[in-house]
Each structure stands twice: as C-alpha cells, then as structure tokens.
Amino acid sequence: MEATVAAAKRQLADGSANALSLLASCVERICNPGGEGARVFPHGVSMAARKQAQASDMLREQGVAGALAGVPVSVKDLFDVQGDVTRAGAKVLPERAASADAPAIARLRAAGAVFVGRTNMTEFAYSGVGINPHYGTPRNPFARQAGRIPGGSSSGAAVSVRDGMALAAIGSDTGGSCRIPAALCGIVGFKPTASRVPLQGAVPLSPSYDSVGCLANSVACCAAVDAVMAGEAPPAAPASLAGLRLAVPGGMVLDGIDYTVAQTFSDALRRLSAAGALLQDVDFDSWGQLGELGHGGGLVAAEASAWHGKLMAAYADRYDPRVLSRIRLADGQLAADYLRMRERRAALCRQADAELAGFDAVVLPTVPIVAPLIADLADLDDLDNDDAFFATNRLLLRNPAIANMLDLCALSVPCHRPGEAPVGLMLFGRHGADRRLLAIGMSVEAALRQAHR
Secondary structure, X not given: OOOOHHHHHHHHHHOOOOHHHXXXXXXXXXXXXXXXXXHHOOOOEOOOHHHHHHHHHHHHHOOOOOOOOOOEEEEEOOEOOOOOEOOOOOOOOOOOEOOOOOHHHHHXXXXXXXXXXXXXXXXXXXXXXXXXXXXXXXXXXXXXXXXXXXXXXXXXXXXXXXXXXXXXXXXXXXXXXXXXXXXXHOOEEEEOOHHHOOOOXXXXXXXXXXXXXXXXXXXXXXXXXXXXXXXXXXXXXXXXXXXXXXXXXXXXXXXXXXXXXXXXXXXXXHHHHHOOOEEEEEOOOOHHHHHHHHHHHXXXXXXXXXXXXXXXXXXXXXXOHHHHHXXXXXXXXXHHHHHHHHHHHHHHHHHHHHHHOOOOEEEEEOOOOOOOEXXXXXXXXXXXXXXXXXXXXXXXXXXXXXXXXXXXXXXXXXXXXXXXXXXXXXXXXXXXXXXXXXXXXXXXXXXXXXXXX
C-alpha cells in the first residue's frame, strides 16, 4: 500500500487497518535497531500515541472521524504539544512540559491525527544542513551507508516520512526548512504563505520569515495536512497543466548547480512542456535586490538575537557553536538597520507580487546540489570543515529563502528517477495563492511520476 494519507484513510474506512495498526507499523520502524529511529526521535515514541490511536478507533466505531482521524503524524521538536517538553533541538531550554498545544497542533489533534513523536532538528531551526551535535544527525535515506546529510532544519521530519515512521510530518520553514530536507530526501515539502497557519506555540527563529509547513510523500498529503492547520478546505482538484504559465528564472538560482541536479531539472522542464505547460525564461528584478536584506545577518539574525539574548548570556557554552555564531552576526546591527530592512523588504514583496502577476507559478531547483556527506561537514573542531559547512549552508538556503523573504508560498516536489539521487523541483506561488499552488503541484507531480514509470 502506498504510504500516503489518502491510502491510510481508505484502509481505515474499509476496515483493512485501524489507527492502532497504522501506529504499530510506524513504531516498528522507529524501534528497528538498524534504522534511524533513535536519531529521528531522540526522545522516543510519544507516550500518548497509543491512547490517541485507541480513542480514534473508538470514535470511528461510533461513526465519528475527523479529516486526519488515525493518521500517524510526527511533530518537529519546535512546537508545543500538551504534556511534552519542547527542546527545539537544543539543550538550553527548561525541561518544562507544555501546558497546551500550539494552535496548529491543536487543529491536527481535533482532526484526529495521532502524534507519533517529536522529531530531531537543527538547533533552534537555524541551518539548512540538518546536523545536530546534541542529539545526533539522521542519515539521509539515499545511499544510507554513505551517511549523507538529511537537510534542515526539519531533518528528522523528512526522514520520519521517507522511512515510514509517520505518514506526514509537521515542520517549520524560515528559509527552506521544510523544502530543503524534502528535496534532499526525495519527498514533498510545503511552505505556506506565512500568515496561513498560526505561529503561536512554536519557538521562533524569525517572526518576519517563519511559517508552519509540512512534509509528506505526495502533494495531496501536504494539501490535506495544510488544510487542517490553516482551517481551510484542501484544493478540490489538480489544476490542468495545459496552458499553465510557468516562469523559469536563471542567474543566481543556477549558480553552483551540480551535474545531477542540472540534468534532472532540465529533464523535468522538458516533461512539463510536453504536458502542455508554457515555460518562459525570466529575470525578476526584485530577486536581484534581496541581498540588501542580509546586512549583519539580516532580519533573521536580528530577530533571533532579540529572542536569545538572555539565554546566550547565561548558556552560550551549551549552544551549537555554529548556530551561536550566526545569531551573533546581529551584534553589529543598529535599530535603524533593522527598521530599514523591514521597510525595504515590504517594498520588494510588493514589487515581486507585481512581477509574478503574469504567471501561474515559478519553477526552479529547490537546491542546486545533491546531499553531501555528513562526515565532510560535521566536525566542529576542523576549520576547513567549518568553512565547508557554512558554504554548503548558504548554497542550500539560497533558492528556498527567496520565498520566505518575499512572503510567497512554495512547494518542493521530487523530480528524479527512482533509484537516483533525490532532486527537488520547487514551485513558487503568489502571496496567499496556497491552494492554487497545491493544485498546480498535484499536476506537476503526476506528470513527473508518469514520465518515470
């Protein structure tokens, strides 16, 4: 059976599975001593998961089933779940259980989702690589023995889905944290327009750029989960590719692209064109000015510094030093710099929206490289390794972060052939056009999958 939300709902409806059996299948994979469960769920399976599954089965017997009733979902360790400790991949936060669910989590609970456990992540969500020196780094499912990075910051989220430890995963996305690991691990990742899902109850990185997204094995899975978290209906049907206007940017988004990604992306574009999409090469002026938002670490470092100030003063030695150094980039920022960047960002968002008005979506590589080896990036005591880490981090974040800076919705869809290194094709939609983008994404996904059969 295909590991999708829709397939699970069919099994639950026809009685061939129940919530307890779906959960048991996930737990078996988590507890496999030869798997990545201990690194994906460093704090173990949720103690409440079995009771949630039992309650879901009892309600279904009484004819009550929410939109995600019985579906196993993992939760990034950034979100409050009532009764759980939120650590944000760090070791400096108090070991205090949350008194209430974050709103996004509460909506999932009300829809009947079963929370399998809390997934590992980059400390405080501040890196696209996915390495965590405190709790270990889950190995990418592709060529696992080689030990490749999973991508971040929602590292455990992506591996939990790809390895069948959950059918969907909840993540955050400030500069690509859902889409980067989705692309590197070969699944779908969705970043909504930031205002679509409430941010309360999640440890913030940058309130200007933060969004609550999801990862799963299909676009329809992400659409179903996003609809619950946003309190809206999912797209009614896929959008037709015939006559679809797709902008294909060049320039910086292709800089540093490796051979595998270049060939796979080009092949995907040919297949979309053959399916009837109208591709147009473009150069967006607003994108070329985004560097102005990076002074002194940009808005992200400034807002992270404001939140972490007291913690850093007391526990700097307990931070991941690479995360700490990025937060401290804001030390030289003035209040006037921050305000000017906010004003400039608002102007660029308006400009970008006008530039996108003639297109249904923008298509580009999610990231320009396939997943590198953990061993080449993880050693904190090797300066050459440190340089490689930061260079890789910048490369991974560059394309996805455009959507966060310009407050767009964005989706990463696998476009590689089965058995090959995972490559993500990314779609951008206009601000607020989330349901339309997901409908387009379903058709893009179908066209790419059909071509690889």
